[in-house]
Amino acid sequence: MAPLPISQSLALAIEHHRAGRFSDAEVLLRQILTVEPSHAEALRWLGNALQAQGRVESAFDAFQTPLGINPQFAEVHHHSALLLMESGQYEAALAFFQLAARSKPDYASAHRHMADALHALGREEEAEEALRAAERFVPGFRSPTGPGVNRNGTLTPFPMPDADLDPGAGHR
Structure with missing residues:
Protein backbone atom coordinates (compact mmCIF):
# COMPACT_ATOMS: atom_id res chain seq x y z
CA MET A 1 0.00 0.00 0.00
CA ALA A 2 1.42 3.37 -1.03
CA PRO A 3 1.70 6.06 1.65
CA LEU A 4 -0.96 8.74 1.68
CA PRO A 5 -0.16 12.22 0.37
CA ILE A 6 0.74 14.64 3.16
CA SER A 7 -2.56 16.51 2.92
CA GLN A 8 -4.53 13.28 3.39
CA SER A 9 -2.28 12.11 6.21
CA LEU A 10 -2.76 15.45 7.97
CA ALA A 11 -6.54 15.26 7.54
CA LEU A 12 -6.54 11.74 8.97
CA ALA A 13 -4.33 12.80 11.89
CA ILE A 14 -6.73 15.65 12.69
CA GLU A 15 -9.64 13.21 12.49
CA HIS A 16 -7.84 10.88 14.94
CA HIS A 17 -7.17 13.82 17.25
CA ARG A 18 -10.78 15.00 17.23
CA ALA A 19 -11.94 11.44 17.95
CA GLY A 20 -9.62 11.25 20.96
CA ARG A 21 -7.12 8.88 19.34
CA PHE A 22 -4.15 11.06 20.22
CA SER A 23 -1.42 8.41 19.91
CA ASP A 24 -2.72 7.47 16.43
CA ALA A 25 -2.64 11.14 15.48
CA GLU A 26 0.89 11.45 16.83
CA VAL A 27 2.11 8.51 14.71
CA LEU A 28 0.74 10.04 11.51
CA LEU A 29 2.05 13.50 12.35
CA ARG A 30 5.54 12.15 13.01
CA GLN A 31 5.40 10.36 9.64
CA ILE A 32 4.53 13.65 7.94
CA LEU A 33 7.39 15.38 9.75
CA THR A 34 9.81 12.68 8.61
CA VAL A 35 9.02 13.66 5.02
CA GLU A 36 8.55 17.40 5.60
CA PRO A 37 10.20 18.45 8.91
CA SER A 38 9.06 22.06 8.69
CA HIS A 39 5.36 21.36 8.03
CA ALA A 40 3.88 24.00 10.36
CA THR A 65 9.13 24.92 16.13
CA PRO A 66 6.40 26.28 13.82
CA LEU A 67 6.90 29.73 15.33
CA GLY A 68 10.41 29.64 13.92
CA ILE A 69 8.86 28.94 10.52
CA ASN A 70 5.97 31.39 10.82
CA PRO A 71 6.24 33.84 13.76
CA GLN A 72 2.71 35.07 12.99
CA PHE A 73 1.09 31.65 13.62
CA ALA A 74 -1.62 32.88 16.00
CA GLU A 75 -3.02 29.48 16.93
CA VAL A 76 0.39 28.25 18.04
CA HIS A 77 0.95 31.36 20.17
CA HIS A 78 -2.48 30.72 21.67
CA HIS A 79 -1.84 27.05 22.44
CA SER A 80 1.57 27.88 23.92
CA ALA A 81 -0.11 30.42 26.18
CA LEU A 82 -2.72 27.87 27.30
CA LEU A 83 0.06 25.49 28.33
CA LEU A 84 1.71 28.26 30.32
CA MET A 85 -1.62 29.10 31.99
CA GLU A 86 -1.99 25.48 33.09
CA SER A 87 1.32 25.74 34.91
CA GLY A 88 0.50 29.11 36.51
CA GLN A 89 2.92 31.13 34.37
CA TYR A 90 0.45 33.96 33.78
CA GLU A 91 2.88 36.70 32.72
CA ALA A 92 4.49 34.44 30.12
CA ALA A 93 1.05 33.26 28.97
CA LEU A 94 -0.11 36.85 28.62
CA ALA A 95 2.81 37.60 26.28
CA PHE A 96 1.83 34.67 24.03
CA PHE A 97 -1.87 35.66 24.07
CA GLN A 98 -0.86 39.17 23.04
CA LEU A 99 1.23 37.79 20.17
CA ALA A 100 -1.75 35.67 19.05
CA ALA A 101 -4.08 38.67 19.13
CA ARG A 102 -1.61 40.84 17.21
CA SER A 103 -1.06 38.12 14.62
CA LYS A 104 -4.79 37.54 14.15
CA PRO A 105 -6.80 40.47 15.55
CA ASP A 106 -10.19 38.72 15.08
CA TYR A 107 -9.15 35.65 17.11
CA ALA A 108 -11.79 35.84 19.85
CA SER A 109 -10.39 32.92 21.86
CA ALA A 110 -7.02 34.65 22.15
CA HIS A 111 -8.70 37.78 23.51
CA ARG A 112 -10.89 35.73 25.84
CA HIS A 113 -8.02 33.72 27.25
CA MET A 114 -5.94 36.90 27.51
CA ALA A 115 -8.69 38.14 29.85
CA ASP A 116 -8.17 35.01 31.98
CA ALA A 117 -4.42 35.73 32.24
CA LEU A 118 -5.04 39.38 33.08
CA HIS A 119 -7.64 38.37 35.67
CA ALA A 120 -5.16 35.93 37.26
CA LEU A 121 -2.65 38.79 37.45
CA GLY A 122 -5.21 41.06 39.13
CA ARG A 123 -5.42 43.40 36.14
CA GLU A 124 -9.21 43.62 36.03
CA GLU A 125 -9.62 46.70 33.83
CA GLU A 126 -7.39 45.18 31.16
CA ALA A 127 -9.27 41.87 31.50
CA GLU A 128 -12.53 43.70 30.80
CA GLU A 129 -10.96 45.36 27.76
CA ALA A 130 -9.85 41.95 26.44
CA LEU A 131 -13.37 40.58 26.93
CA ARG A 132 -14.80 43.53 25.00
CA ALA A 133 -12.34 42.78 22.18
CA ALA A 134 -13.52 39.16 22.09
CA GLU A 135 -17.13 40.28 21.96
CA ARG A 136 -16.45 42.40 18.89
CA PHE A 137 -15.79 39.16 17.00
CA VAL A 138 -18.39 36.94 18.69
CA PRO A 139 -21.61 38.93 19.21
CA GLY A 140 -23.34 38.18 22.49
CA PHE A 141 -20.11 36.87 23.95
CA ARG A 142 -20.61 38.89 27.14
CA SER A 143 -24.27 38.02 27.63
CA PRO A 144 -25.01 36.97 31.23
CA THR A 145 -25.64 33.42 30.04
CA GLY A 146 -22.86 33.27 27.46
CA PRO A 147 -19.30 32.04 27.79
CA GLY A 148 -16.95 34.14 29.87
CA VAL A 149 -19.35 35.63 32.40
CA ASN A 150 -21.15 33.76 35.18
CA ARG A 151 -24.58 34.63 36.57
CA ASN A 152 -23.32 37.36 38.89
CA GLY A 153 -21.45 39.02 36.01
CA THR A 154 -17.93 37.98 37.02
CA LEU A 155 -15.29 36.39 34.85
CA THR A 156 -15.34 32.59 34.68
CA PRO A 157 -12.54 30.31 33.51
CA PHE A 158 -12.81 29.40 29.87
CA PRO A 159 -12.09 25.91 28.46
CA MET A 160 -9.70 25.05 25.67
CA PRO A 161 -10.31 26.99 22.44
CA ASP A 162 -13.53 26.24 20.61
CA ALA A 163 -13.73 26.26 16.83
CA ASP A 164 -16.72 28.62 16.95
CA LEU A 165 -14.58 31.29 18.59
CA ASP A 166 -11.88 31.05 15.93
CA PRO A 167 -13.26 32.61 12.76
CA GLY A 168 -10.54 31.17 10.53
CA ALA A 169 -9.18 27.74 10.00
CA GLY A 170 -5.45 27.32 9.79
CA HIS A 171 -3.27 30.36 10.19
CA ARG A 172 -2.44 33.65 8.60
Missing part, protein backbone atom coordinates in the same frame (compact mmCIF):
# COMPACT_ATOMS: atom_id res chain seq x y z
CA GLU A 41 0.36 22.52 10.59
CA ALA A 42 1.73 19.05 11.35
CA LEU A 43 3.91 20.56 14.08
CA ARG A 44 0.92 22.45 15.49
CA TRP A 45 -1.23 19.31 15.60
CA LEU A 46 1.66 17.31 17.06
CA GLY A 47 1.77 19.81 19.91
CA ASN A 48 -1.98 19.39 20.37
CA ALA A 49 -1.69 15.59 20.40
CA LEU A 50 1.17 15.68 22.90
CA GLN A 51 -0.73 18.10 25.13
CA ALA A 52 -3.80 15.86 25.05
CA GLN A 53 -1.60 12.97 26.21
CA GLY A 54 -0.35 15.04 29.14
CA ARG A 55 3.13 15.53 27.68
CA VAL A 56 3.14 19.27 28.36
CA GLU A 57 6.86 20.02 27.97
CA SER A 58 7.06 18.10 24.70
CA ALA A 59 3.91 19.87 23.51
CA PHE A 60 5.37 23.29 24.31
CA ASP A 61 8.57 22.38 22.43
CA ALA A 62 6.52 21.16 19.45
CA PHE A 63 4.60 24.45 19.40
CA GLN A 64 7.79 26.51 19.33
Whole structure:
Protein backbone atom coordinates (compact mmCIF):
# COMPACT_ATOMS: atom_id res chain seq x y z
CA MET A 1 0.00 0.00 0.00
CA ALA A 2 1.42 3.37 -1.03
CA PRO A 3 1.70 6.06 1.65
CA LEU A 4 -0.96 8.74 1.68
CA PRO A 5 -0.16 12.22 0.37
CA ILE A 6 0.74 14.64 3.16
CA SER A 7 -2.56 16.51 2.92
CA GLN A 8 -4.53 13.28 3.39
CA SER A 9 -2.28 12.11 6.21
CA LEU A 10 -2.76 15.45 7.97
CA ALA A 11 -6.54 15.26 7.54
CA LEU A 12 -6.54 11.74 8.97
CA ALA A 13 -4.33 12.80 11.89
CA ILE A 14 -6.73 15.65 12.69
CA GLU A 15 -9.64 13.21 12.49
CA HIS A 16 -7.84 10.88 14.94
CA HIS A 17 -7.17 13.82 17.25
CA ARG A 18 -10.78 15.00 17.23
CA ALA A 19 -11.94 11.44 17.95
CA GLY A 20 -9.62 11.25 20.96
CA ARG A 21 -7.12 8.88 19.34
CA PHE A 22 -4.15 11.06 20.22
CA SER A 23 -1.42 8.41 19.91
CA ASP A 24 -2.72 7.47 16.43
CA ALA A 25 -2.64 11.14 15.48
CA GLU A 26 0.89 11.45 16.83
CA VAL A 27 2.11 8.51 14.71
CA LEU A 28 0.74 10.04 11.51
CA LEU A 29 2.05 13.50 12.35
CA ARG A 30 5.54 12.15 13.01
CA GLN A 31 5.40 10.36 9.64
CA ILE A 32 4.53 13.65 7.94
CA LEU A 33 7.39 15.38 9.75
CA THR A 34 9.81 12.68 8.61
CA VAL A 35 9.02 13.66 5.02
CA GLU A 36 8.55 17.40 5.60
CA PRO A 37 10.20 18.45 8.91
CA SER A 38 9.06 22.06 8.69
CA HIS A 39 5.36 21.36 8.03
CA ALA A 40 3.88 24.00 10.36
CA GLU A 41 0.36 22.52 10.59
CA ALA A 42 1.73 19.05 11.35
CA LEU A 43 3.91 20.56 14.08
CA ARG A 44 0.92 22.45 15.49
CA TRP A 45 -1.23 19.31 15.60
CA LEU A 46 1.66 17.31 17.06
CA GLY A 47 1.77 19.81 19.91
CA ASN A 48 -1.98 19.39 20.37
CA ALA A 49 -1.69 15.59 20.40
CA LEU A 50 1.17 15.68 22.90
CA GLN A 51 -0.73 18.10 25.13
CA ALA A 52 -3.80 15.86 25.05
CA GLN A 53 -1.60 12.97 26.21
CA GLY A 54 -0.35 15.04 29.14
CA ARG A 55 3.13 15.53 27.68
CA VAL A 56 3.14 19.27 28.36
CA GLU A 57 6.86 20.02 27.97
CA SER A 58 7.06 18.10 24.70
CA ALA A 59 3.91 19.87 23.51
CA PHE A 60 5.37 23.29 24.31
CA ASP A 61 8.57 22.38 22.43
CA ALA A 62 6.52 21.16 19.45
CA PHE A 63 4.60 24.45 19.40
CA GLN A 64 7.79 26.51 19.33
CA THR A 65 9.13 24.92 16.13
CA PRO A 66 6.40 26.28 13.82
CA LEU A 67 6.90 29.73 15.33
CA GLY A 68 10.41 29.64 13.92
CA ILE A 69 8.86 28.94 10.52
CA ASN A 70 5.97 31.39 10.82
CA PRO A 71 6.24 33.84 13.76
CA GLN A 72 2.71 35.07 12.99
CA PHE A 73 1.09 31.65 13.62
CA ALA A 74 -1.62 32.88 16.00
CA GLU A 75 -3.02 29.48 16.93
CA VAL A 76 0.39 28.25 18.04
CA HIS A 77 0.95 31.36 20.17
CA HIS A 78 -2.48 30.72 21.67
CA HIS A 79 -1.84 27.05 22.44
CA SER A 80 1.57 27.88 23.92
CA ALA A 81 -0.11 30.42 26.18
CA LEU A 82 -2.72 27.87 27.30
CA LEU A 83 0.06 25.49 28.33
CA LEU A 84 1.71 28.26 30.32
CA MET A 85 -1.62 29.10 31.99
CA GLU A 86 -1.99 25.48 33.09
CA SER A 87 1.32 25.74 34.91
CA GLY A 88 0.50 29.11 36.51
CA GLN A 89 2.92 31.13 34.37
CA TYR A 90 0.45 33.96 33.78
CA GLU A 91 2.88 36.70 32.72
CA ALA A 92 4.49 34.44 30.12
CA ALA A 93 1.05 33.26 28.97
CA LEU A 94 -0.11 36.85 28.62
CA ALA A 95 2.81 37.60 26.28
CA PHE A 96 1.83 34.67 24.03
CA PHE A 97 -1.87 35.66 24.07
CA GLN A 98 -0.86 39.17 23.04
CA LEU A 99 1.23 37.79 20.17
CA ALA A 100 -1.75 35.67 19.05
CA ALA A 101 -4.08 38.67 19.13
CA ARG A 102 -1.61 40.84 17.21
CA SER A 103 -1.06 38.12 14.62
CA LYS A 104 -4.79 37.54 14.15
CA PRO A 105 -6.80 40.47 15.55
CA ASP A 106 -10.19 38.72 15.08
CA TYR A 107 -9.15 35.65 17.11
CA ALA A 108 -11.79 35.84 19.85
CA SER A 109 -10.39 32.92 21.86
CA ALA A 110 -7.02 34.65 22.15
CA HIS A 111 -8.70 37.78 23.51
CA ARG A 112 -10.89 35.73 25.84
CA HIS A 113 -8.02 33.72 27.25
CA MET A 114 -5.94 36.90 27.51
CA ALA A 115 -8.69 38.14 29.85
CA ASP A 116 -8.17 35.01 31.98
CA ALA A 117 -4.42 35.73 32.24
CA LEU A 118 -5.04 39.38 33.08
CA HIS A 119 -7.64 38.37 35.67
CA ALA A 120 -5.16 35.93 37.26
CA LEU A 121 -2.65 38.79 37.45
CA GLY A 122 -5.21 41.06 39.13
CA ARG A 123 -5.42 43.40 36.14
CA GLU A 124 -9.21 43.62 36.03
CA GLU A 125 -9.62 46.70 33.83
CA GLU A 126 -7.39 45.18 31.16
CA ALA A 127 -9.27 41.87 31.50
CA GLU A 128 -12.53 43.70 30.80
CA GLU A 129 -10.96 45.36 27.76
CA ALA A 130 -9.85 41.95 26.44
CA LEU A 131 -13.37 40.58 26.93
CA ARG A 132 -14.80 43.53 25.00
CA ALA A 133 -12.34 42.78 22.18
CA ALA A 134 -13.52 39.16 22.09
CA GLU A 135 -17.13 40.28 21.96
CA ARG A 136 -16.45 42.40 18.89
CA PHE A 137 -15.79 39.16 17.00
CA VAL A 138 -18.39 36.94 18.69
CA PRO A 139 -21.61 38.93 19.21
CA GLY A 140 -23.34 38.18 22.49
CA PHE A 141 -20.11 36.87 23.95
CA ARG A 142 -20.61 38.89 27.14
CA SER A 143 -24.27 38.02 27.63
CA PRO A 144 -25.01 36.97 31.23
CA THR A 145 -25.64 33.42 30.04
CA GLY A 146 -22.86 33.27 27.46
CA PRO A 147 -19.30 32.04 27.79
CA GLY A 148 -16.95 34.14 29.87
CA VAL A 149 -19.35 35.63 32.40
CA ASN A 150 -21.15 33.76 35.18
CA ARG A 151 -24.58 34.63 36.57
CA ASN A 152 -23.32 37.36 38.89
CA GLY A 153 -21.45 39.02 36.01
CA THR A 154 -17.93 37.98 37.02
CA LEU A 155 -15.29 36.39 34.85
CA THR A 156 -15.34 32.59 34.68
CA PRO A 157 -12.54 30.31 33.51
CA PHE A 158 -12.81 29.40 29.87
CA PRO A 159 -12.09 25.91 28.46
CA MET A 160 -9.70 25.05 25.67
CA PRO A 161 -10.31 26.99 22.44
CA ASP A 162 -13.53 26.24 20.61
CA ALA A 163 -13.73 26.26 16.83
CA ASP A 164 -16.72 28.62 16.95
CA LEU A 165 -14.58 31.29 18.59
CA ASP A 166 -11.88 31.05 15.93
CA PRO A 167 -13.26 32.61 12.76
CA GLY A 168 -10.54 31.17 10.53
CA ALA A 169 -9.18 27.74 10.00
CA GLY A 170 -5.45 27.32 9.79
CA HIS A 171 -3.27 30.36 10.19
CA ARG A 172 -2.44 33.65 8.60
